[in-house]
Amino acid sequence: xxxxxxxxxxxxxxxxxxxxxxxxxxxxxxxxxxxxxxxxxxxxxxxxxxxxxxxxxxxxxxxxxxxxxxxxxxxxxxxxxxxxxxxxxxxxxxxxxxxxxxxxxxxxxxxxxxxxxxxxxxxxxxxxxxxxxxxxxxxxxxxxxxxxxxxxxxxxxx
Amino acid sequence: xxxxxxxxxxxxxxxxxxxxxxxxxxxxxxxxxxxxxxxxxxxxxxxxxxxxxxxxxxxxxxxxxxxxxxxxxxxxxxxxxxxxxxxxxxxxxxxxxxxxxxxxxxxxxxxxxxxxxxxxxxxxxxxxxxxxxxxxxxxxxxxxxxxxxxxxxxxxxxxxxxxxxxxxxxxxxxxxxxxxxxxxxxxxxxxxxxxxxxxxxxxx
Numbered sequence: 001x002x003x004x005x006x007x008x009x010x011x012x013x014x015x016x017x018x019x020x021x022x023x024x025x026x027x028x029x030x031x032x033x034x035x036x037x038x039x040x041x042x043x044x045x046x047x048x049x050x051x052x053x054x055x056x057x058x059x060x061x062x063x064x065x066x067x068x069x070x071x072x073x074x075x076x077x078x079x080x081x082x083x084x085x086x087x088x089x090x091x092x093x094x095x096x097x098x099x100x101x102x103x104x105x106x107x108x109x110x111x112x113x114x115x116x117x118x119x120x121x122x123x124x125x126x127x128x129x130x131x132x133x134x135x136x137x138x139x140x141x142x143x144x145x146x147x148x149x150x151x152x153x154x155x156x157x158x
Numbered sequence: 159x160x161x162x163x164x165x166x167x168x169x170x171x172x173x174x175x176x177x178x179x180x181x182x183x184x185x186x187x188x189x190x191x192x193x194x195x196x197x198x199x200x201x202x203x204x205x206x207x208x209x210x211x212x213x214x215x216x217x218x219x220x221x222x223x224x225x226x227x228x229x230x231x232x233x234x235x236x237x238x239x240x241x242x243x244x245x246x247x248x249x250x251x252x253x254x255x256x257x258x259x260x261x262x263x264x265x266x267x268x269x270x271x272x273x274x275x276x277x278x279x280x281x282x283x284x285x286x287x288x289x290x291x292x293x294x295x296x297x298x299x300x301x302x303x304x305x306x307x308x309x310x311x312x313x314x315x316x317x318x319x320x321x322x323x324x325x326x327x328x329x330x331x332x333x334x335x336x337x338x339x340x341x342x343x344x345x346x347x348x349x350x351x352x353x354x355x356x357x358x359x360x361x362x
Contacts, residue, residue: 073362077349078337085346092353096362112337113345115352117361124361126352128340129333136329144321147328 006063007100009043011090013072016102019046020067026050027060071101076108076116078128180290187283195276202268206261213257221250 010016019042026040040047046063053059073093081089086103093101097119108116113128136143225246340348356362 075349075352077345078340079342079345081345081349082342085342085349088346089349089353092350093362096353096357109337112333113340114348117352117356119356119362122361124352124356124359126348126355128336128348132333132336133329136325136332140325143328144325147324148321 006043006046006049006067007070007102008094009045010067010070010102011086013102013104016067016070019043020064023060023064023067027057027064030057030060071097071099071120072104073097073101074104074106074118076106076111076127078107078109078111078113080107081105180287180294183290184287187286191276191279191283194279195272198272198275202265202272205268206265209264210257210261213253213261217250217253217257221246 010019022040022042026042029040050056050059050063075089086105090103093103111127111129112132114126114131116127117124225243353362
Protein backbone atom coordinates (compact mmCIF):
# COMPACT_ATOMS: atom_id res chain seq x y z
CA UNK A 1 0.00 0.00 0.00
CA UNK A 2 1.28 3.46 -0.90
CA UNK A 3 0.75 6.76 0.90
CA UNK A 4 -1.36 7.99 -1.96
CA UNK A 5 -3.78 5.14 -1.42
CA UNK A 6 -4.77 6.74 1.90
CA UNK A 7 -5.72 9.97 0.21
CA UNK A 8 -8.66 8.29 -1.41
CA UNK A 9 -10.01 7.74 2.07
CA UNK A 10 -9.85 11.42 2.86
CA UNK A 11 -12.21 13.79 1.09
CA UNK A 12 -12.20 16.92 3.22
CA UNK A 13 -9.86 19.04 5.30
CA UNK A 14 -11.88 18.29 8.42
CA UNK A 15 -11.32 14.56 7.85
CA UNK A 16 -7.66 15.22 7.16
CA UNK A 17 -7.29 17.31 10.32
CA UNK A 18 -8.96 14.61 12.39
CA UNK A 19 -6.58 11.97 11.01
CA UNK A 20 -3.55 14.17 11.56
CA UNK A 21 -4.68 14.72 15.14
CA UNK A 22 -5.01 10.98 15.70
CA UNK A 23 -1.64 10.33 14.08
CA UNK A 24 0.01 12.87 16.40
CA UNK A 25 -1.74 11.22 19.30
CA UNK A 26 -0.45 7.83 18.16
CA UNK A 27 3.02 9.22 17.79
CA UNK A 28 2.90 10.63 21.31
CA UNK A 29 1.60 7.34 22.62
CA UNK A 30 4.51 5.55 21.01
CA UNK A 31 6.89 7.83 22.87
CA UNK A 32 5.07 7.53 26.17
CA UNK A 33 3.66 4.02 26.53
CA UNK A 34 3.73 0.98 24.32
CA UNK A 35 0.56 -0.36 25.99
CA UNK A 36 -1.79 2.24 24.61
CA UNK A 37 0.16 2.99 21.49
CA UNK A 38 -2.59 1.75 19.19
CA UNK A 39 -5.36 3.43 21.19
CA UNK A 40 -6.34 5.77 18.36
CA UNK A 41 -9.40 6.28 16.20
CA UNK A 42 -8.07 5.74 12.71
CA UNK A 43 -9.16 3.84 9.67
CA UNK A 44 -8.15 0.21 9.98
CA UNK A 45 -6.19 0.37 6.72
CA UNK A 46 -4.01 3.15 8.08
CA UNK A 47 -3.55 1.40 11.39
CA UNK A 48 -2.62 -1.86 9.67
CA UNK A 49 -0.19 -0.18 7.35
CA UNK A 50 1.62 1.74 10.09
CA UNK A 51 1.69 -1.32 12.31
CA UNK A 52 3.60 -3.22 9.65
CA UNK A 53 6.25 -0.53 9.23
CA UNK A 54 9.62 -1.13 10.89
CA UNK A 55 9.82 2.44 12.14
CA UNK A 56 6.29 3.44 13.10
CA UNK A 57 7.18 6.93 14.28
CA UNK A 58 8.93 7.69 11.04
CA UNK A 59 5.99 6.33 9.06
CA UNK A 60 3.55 8.48 11.08
CA UNK A 61 5.68 11.58 10.58
CA UNK A 62 5.92 10.99 6.85
CA UNK A 63 2.22 10.38 6.54
CA UNK A 64 1.40 13.45 8.63
CA UNK A 65 3.69 15.58 6.52
CA UNK A 66 2.13 14.37 3.29
CA UNK A 67 -1.34 14.94 4.62
CA UNK A 68 -0.46 18.51 5.56
CA UNK A 69 0.99 19.15 2.14
CA UNK A 70 -1.87 17.71 0.13
CA UNK A 71 -3.55 20.08 -2.32
CA UNK A 72 -6.70 21.70 -1.02
CA UNK A 73 -9.62 22.83 -3.15
CA UNK A 74 -11.72 25.32 -1.26
CA UNK A 75 -15.37 25.15 -2.21
CA UNK A 76 -18.27 27.22 -0.91
CA UNK A 77 -21.64 25.52 -1.16
CA UNK A 78 -25.15 26.64 -0.27
CA UNK A 79 -25.82 23.79 2.14
CA UNK A 80 -24.30 20.84 3.89
CA UNK A 81 -23.83 17.90 1.53
CA UNK A 82 -24.62 14.25 2.13
CA UNK A 83 -21.70 11.83 2.22
CA UNK A 84 -22.60 10.32 -1.13
CA UNK A 85 -22.59 13.70 -2.88
CA UNK A 86 -19.35 14.61 -1.17
CA UNK A 87 -17.77 11.46 -2.51
CA UNK A 88 -18.92 12.18 -6.06
CA UNK A 89 -17.65 15.74 -5.85
CA UNK A 90 -14.30 14.60 -4.48
CA UNK A 91 -13.98 12.06 -7.27
CA UNK A 92 -14.78 14.77 -9.80
CA UNK A 93 -12.08 16.95 -8.24
CA UNK A 94 -9.53 14.12 -8.43
CA UNK A 95 -10.52 13.48 -12.04
CA UNK A 96 -10.05 17.12 -13.01
CA UNK A 97 -6.96 17.96 -10.96
CA UNK A 98 -5.32 14.60 -11.59
CA UNK A 99 -3.36 14.75 -8.32
CA UNK A 100 -4.35 13.88 -4.74
CA UNK A 101 -6.48 16.63 -3.31
CA UNK A 102 -9.03 17.23 -0.59
CA UNK A 103 -11.92 19.65 -0.27
CA UNK A 104 -12.23 22.46 2.21
CA UNK A 105 -15.96 23.05 2.42
CA UNK A 106 -17.51 26.32 3.53
CA UNK A 107 -21.28 26.65 3.83
CA UNK A 108 -22.86 29.92 2.69
CA UNK A 109 -26.61 29.88 1.89
CA UNK A 110 -26.31 33.22 0.08
CA UNK A 111 -24.86 31.52 -3.01
CA UNK A 112 -28.20 29.65 -3.47
CA UNK A 113 -26.64 26.67 -5.24
CA UNK A 114 -23.60 25.54 -7.21
CA UNK A 115 -20.17 26.34 -5.81
CA UNK A 116 -17.49 28.98 -5.54
CA UNK A 117 -14.13 27.29 -6.10
CA UNK A 118 -10.65 28.44 -5.10
CA UNK A 119 -7.58 26.44 -6.05
CA UNK A 120 -3.94 27.46 -5.94
CA UNK A 121 -4.77 31.15 -5.80
CA UNK A 122 -7.35 31.00 -8.60
CA UNK A 123 -11.03 31.64 -8.05
CA UNK A 124 -14.13 30.70 -9.97
CA UNK A 125 -17.68 31.64 -9.04
CA UNK A 126 -20.01 28.90 -10.25
CA UNK A 127 -22.76 29.82 -7.84
CA UNK A 128 -26.41 29.97 -8.77
CA UNK A 129 -26.58 33.41 -7.09
CA UNK A 130 -24.12 34.80 -9.61
CA UNK A 131 -25.92 33.20 -12.54
CA UNK A 132 -29.26 34.54 -11.27
CA UNK A 133 -27.83 38.03 -10.84
CA UNK A 134 -26.37 37.95 -14.33
CA UNK A 135 -29.68 36.84 -15.80
CA UNK A 136 -31.69 39.38 -13.81
CA UNK A 137 -29.41 42.26 -14.73
CA UNK A 138 -29.46 41.24 -18.39
CA UNK A 139 -33.26 41.25 -18.35
CA UNK A 140 -33.64 44.03 -15.79
CA UNK A 141 -35.75 46.36 -17.92
CA UNK A 142 -38.08 43.58 -19.01
CA UNK A 143 -38.51 42.40 -15.42
CA UNK A 144 -39.23 45.92 -14.16
CA UNK A 145 -41.71 46.52 -16.97
CA UNK A 146 -43.59 43.37 -16.04
CA UNK A 147 -43.48 44.13 -12.33
CA UNK A 148 -44.66 47.74 -12.58
CA UNK A 149 -48.39 48.36 -12.42
CA UNK A 150 -49.64 49.46 -15.85
CA UNK A 151 -51.57 52.63 -15.14
CA UNK A 152 -52.02 55.66 -17.37
CA UNK A 153 -49.85 58.59 -16.34
CA UNK A 154 -47.41 56.26 -14.60
CA UNK A 155 -44.77 56.53 -17.29
CA UNK A 156 -41.29 57.63 -16.43
CA UNK A 157 -40.55 61.23 -17.28
CA UNK A 158 -38.26 61.67 -20.25
CA UNK B 159 -41.03 66.02 -1.26
CA UNK B 160 -39.29 68.40 1.16
CA UNK B 161 -37.05 69.50 -1.68
CA UNK B 162 -40.04 70.26 -3.95
CA UNK B 163 -41.76 72.12 -1.09
CA UNK B 164 -38.61 74.19 -0.56
CA UNK B 165 -38.42 75.00 -4.27
CA UNK B 166 -42.05 76.07 -4.39
CA UNK B 167 -41.46 78.15 -1.25
CA UNK B 168 -38.55 79.95 -2.87
CA UNK B 169 -40.61 80.55 -6.02
CA UNK B 170 -43.51 81.92 -3.98
CA UNK B 171 -41.11 84.19 -2.09
CA UNK B 172 -39.59 85.57 -5.30
CA UNK B 173 -43.05 86.20 -6.78
CA UNK B 174 -44.25 87.93 -3.61
CA UNK B 175 -41.23 90.22 -3.44
CA UNK B 176 -41.62 91.12 -7.11
CA UNK B 177 -45.32 91.91 -6.63
CA UNK B 178 -44.51 94.02 -3.59
CA UNK B 179 -41.92 96.01 -5.53
CA UNK B 180 -44.39 96.53 -8.37
CA UNK B 181 -47.06 97.74 -5.95
CA UNK B 182 -44.70 100.21 -4.27
CA UNK B 183 -43.55 101.58 -7.61
CA UNK B 184 -47.13 101.96 -8.79
CA UNK B 185 -48.10 103.80 -5.59
CA UNK B 186 -45.21 106.22 -5.96
CA UNK B 187 -46.01 106.99 -9.61
CA UNK B 188 -49.70 107.55 -8.74
CA UNK B 189 -48.76 109.95 -5.93
CA UNK B 190 -46.43 111.88 -8.24
CA UNK B 191 -49.19 112.09 -10.85
CA UNK B 192 -51.74 113.30 -8.29
CA UNK B 193 -49.34 116.00 -7.05
CA UNK B 194 -48.67 117.25 -10.55
CA UNK B 195 -52.36 117.33 -11.47
CA UNK B 196 -53.16 119.24 -8.28
CA UNK B 197 -50.43 121.80 -8.96
CA UNK B 198 -51.58 122.34 -12.56
CA UNK B 199 -55.22 122.74 -11.57
CA UNK B 200 -54.35 125.19 -8.78
CA UNK B 201 -52.25 127.28 -11.16
CA UNK B 202 -54.96 127.23 -13.81
CA UNK B 203 -57.65 128.30 -11.37
CA UNK B 204 -55.44 131.04 -10.06
CA UNK B 205 -54.71 132.38 -13.57
CA UNK B 206 -58.37 132.27 -14.58
CA UNK B 207 -59.50 134.09 -11.46
CA UNK B 208 -56.88 136.75 -11.93
CA UNK B 209 -57.69 137.28 -15.63
CA UNK B 210 -61.43 137.43 -14.95
CA UNK B 211 -61.04 139.97 -12.23
CA UNK B 212 -58.79 142.18 -14.34
CA UNK B 213 -61.14 142.07 -17.34
CA UNK B 214 -64.16 142.82 -15.24
CA UNK B 215 -62.34 145.74 -13.67
CA UNK B 216 -61.40 147.14 -17.11
CA UNK B 217 -64.94 146.75 -18.49
CA UNK B 218 -66.45 148.26 -15.40
CA UNK B 219 -64.06 151.18 -15.43
CA UNK B 220 -64.50 151.88 -19.17
CA UNK B 221 -68.30 151.68 -19.01
CA UNK B 222 -68.41 153.91 -15.96
CA UNK B 223 -66.20 156.51 -17.56
CA UNK B 224 -68.24 156.51 -20.80
CA UNK B 225 -71.56 156.67 -18.98
CA UNK B 226 -70.38 159.48 -16.80
CA UNK B 227 -69.16 161.41 -19.83
CA UNK B 228 -72.46 160.98 -21.67
CA UNK B 229 -74.48 161.88 -18.63
CA UNK B 230 -72.51 165.05 -18.05
CA UNK B 231 -72.64 166.42 -21.62
CA UNK B 232 -75.18 168.95 -22.64
CA UNK B 233 -74.87 168.40 -26.37
CA UNK B 234 -76.93 165.21 -26.63
CA UNK B 235 -80.67 164.85 -26.39
CA UNK B 236 -82.18 162.63 -23.74
CA UNK B 237 -83.04 160.01 -26.42
CA UNK B 238 -79.50 160.10 -27.70
CA UNK B 239 -78.19 159.76 -24.18
CA UNK B 240 -80.56 156.86 -23.54
CA UNK B 241 -79.53 155.21 -26.82
CA UNK B 242 -75.90 155.71 -25.93
CA UNK B 243 -76.42 154.13 -22.54
CA UNK B 244 -78.20 151.19 -24.15
CA UNK B 245 -75.34 150.91 -26.65
CA UNK B 246 -72.82 151.06 -23.85
CA UNK B 247 -74.74 148.39 -22.03
CA UNK B 248 -74.75 146.24 -25.17
CA UNK B 249 -71.04 146.80 -25.62
CA UNK B 250 -70.47 145.82 -22.02
CA UNK B 251 -72.57 142.71 -22.46
CA UNK B 252 -70.71 141.95 -25.69
CA UNK B 253 -67.35 142.40 -23.98
CA UNK B 254 -68.53 140.19 -21.16
CA UNK B 255 -69.51 137.50 -23.67
CA UNK B 256 -66.20 137.86 -25.50
CA UNK B 257 -64.36 137.69 -22.23
CA UNK B 258 -66.25 134.62 -21.27
CA UNK B 259 -65.43 133.07 -24.65
CA UNK B 260 -61.79 134.02 -24.33
CA UNK B 261 -61.66 132.64 -20.81
CA UNK B 262 -63.39 129.50 -22.02
CA UNK B 263 -60.90 129.19 -24.86
CA UNK B 264 -57.95 129.68 -22.50
CA UNK B 265 -59.44 127.19 -20.10
CA UNK B 266 -59.94 124.66 -22.89
CA UNK B 267 -56.38 125.07 -24.08
CA UNK B 268 -55.02 124.64 -20.59
CA UNK B 269 -57.22 121.64 -20.03
CA UNK B 270 -55.98 120.17 -23.32
CA UNK B 271 -52.38 120.82 -22.30
CA UNK B 272 -53.10 119.16 -18.99
CA UNK B 273 -54.70 116.27 -20.77
CA UNK B 274 -51.68 115.90 -23.06
CA UNK B 275 -49.34 116.05 -20.09
CA UNK B 276 -51.48 113.50 -18.33
CA UNK B 277 -51.54 111.27 -21.38
CA UNK B 278 -47.75 111.55 -21.71
CA UNK B 279 -47.38 110.64 -18.07
CA UNK B 280 -49.76 107.75 -18.45
CA UNK B 281 -47.89 106.51 -21.52
CA UNK B 282 -44.61 106.81 -19.70
CA UNK B 283 -46.05 105.07 -16.69
CA UNK B 284 -47.54 102.36 -18.90
CA UNK B 285 -44.19 101.81 -20.64
CA UNK B 286 -42.43 101.50 -17.31
CA UNK B 287 -45.08 99.16 -15.94
CA UNK B 288 -44.98 97.04 -19.11
CA UNK B 289 -41.20 96.77 -18.86
CA UNK B 290 -41.38 95.91 -15.22
CA UNK B 291 -44.12 93.37 -15.86
CA UNK B 292 -42.07 91.81 -18.64
CA UNK B 293 -39.01 91.55 -16.38
CA UNK B 294 -41.14 90.09 -13.61
CA UNK B 295 -42.74 87.65 -16.02
CA UNK B 296 -39.34 86.53 -17.27
CA UNK B 297 -38.10 86.13 -13.72
CA UNK B 298 -41.12 84.06 -12.74
CA UNK B 299 -40.92 82.00 -15.93
CA UNK B 300 -37.22 81.29 -15.39
CA UNK B 301 -37.87 80.32 -11.77
CA UNK B 302 -40.74 78.08 -12.81
CA UNK B 303 -38.66 76.39 -15.50
CA UNK B 304 -35.81 75.78 -13.07
CA UNK B 305 -38.18 74.47 -10.43
CA UNK B 306 -39.90 72.25 -12.98
CA UNK B 307 -36.58 70.92 -14.24
CA UNK B 308 -35.36 70.16 -10.74
CA UNK B 309 -38.69 68.58 -9.85
CA UNK B 310 -38.46 66.38 -12.94
CA UNK B 311 -34.90 65.36 -12.09
CA UNK B 312 -35.98 64.60 -8.54
CA UNK B 313 -38.97 62.61 -9.81
CA UNK B 314 -36.74 60.66 -12.19
CA UNK B 315 -34.34 59.86 -9.38
CA UNK B 316 -37.30 58.68 -7.29
CA UNK B 317 -38.43 56.44 -10.13
CA UNK B 318 -34.92 55.03 -10.45
CA UNK B 319 -34.76 54.46 -6.72
CA UNK B 320 -38.17 52.75 -6.76
CA UNK B 321 -37.11 50.57 -9.69
CA UNK B 322 -33.91 49.62 -7.89
CA UNK B 323 -35.87 48.65 -4.79
CA UNK B 324 -38.40 46.69 -6.83
CA UNK B 325 -35.66 44.90 -8.70
CA UNK B 326 -33.77 44.14 -5.50
CA UNK B 327 -36.87 42.67 -3.84
CA UNK B 328 -37.67 40.61 -6.94
CA UNK B 329 -34.10 39.34 -7.17
CA UNK B 330 -33.91 38.38 -3.49
CA UNK B 331 -37.32 36.73 -3.56
CA UNK B 332 -36.54 34.79 -6.72
CA UNK B 333 -33.28 33.51 -5.30
CA UNK B 334 -34.98 32.49 -2.08
CA UNK B 335 -37.64 30.57 -4.00
CA UNK B 336 -34.97 28.98 -6.18
CA UNK B 337 -32.98 27.92 -3.14
CA UNK B 338 -36.01 26.33 -1.52
CA UNK B 339 -36.92 24.46 -4.66
CA UNK B 340 -33.50 22.77 -4.98
CA UNK B 341 -33.15 19.13 -3.86
CA UNK B 342 -29.89 17.68 -2.52
CA UNK B 343 -29.50 15.97 -5.89
CA UNK B 344 -29.88 19.35 -7.62
CA UNK B 345 -27.20 20.81 -5.36
CA UNK B 346 -24.87 17.94 -6.21
CA UNK B 347 -25.46 18.37 -9.94
CA UNK B 348 -24.90 22.13 -9.76
CA UNK B 349 -21.65 21.69 -7.82
CA UNK B 350 -20.38 19.12 -10.32
CA UNK B 351 -21.24 21.54 -13.13
CA UNK B 352 -19.39 24.30 -11.29
CA UNK B 353 -16.31 22.06 -11.18
CA UNK B 354 -16.55 21.46 -14.93
CA UNK B 355 -16.90 25.21 -15.53
CA UNK B 356 -13.95 25.91 -13.24
CA UNK B 357 -11.93 23.45 -15.30
CA UNK B 358 -13.01 25.20 -18.48
CA UNK B 359 -11.84 28.48 -16.97
CA UNK B 360 -8.53 26.82 -16.06
CA UNK B 361 -9.05 27.29 -12.35
CA UNK B 362 -8.65 23.54 -11.77
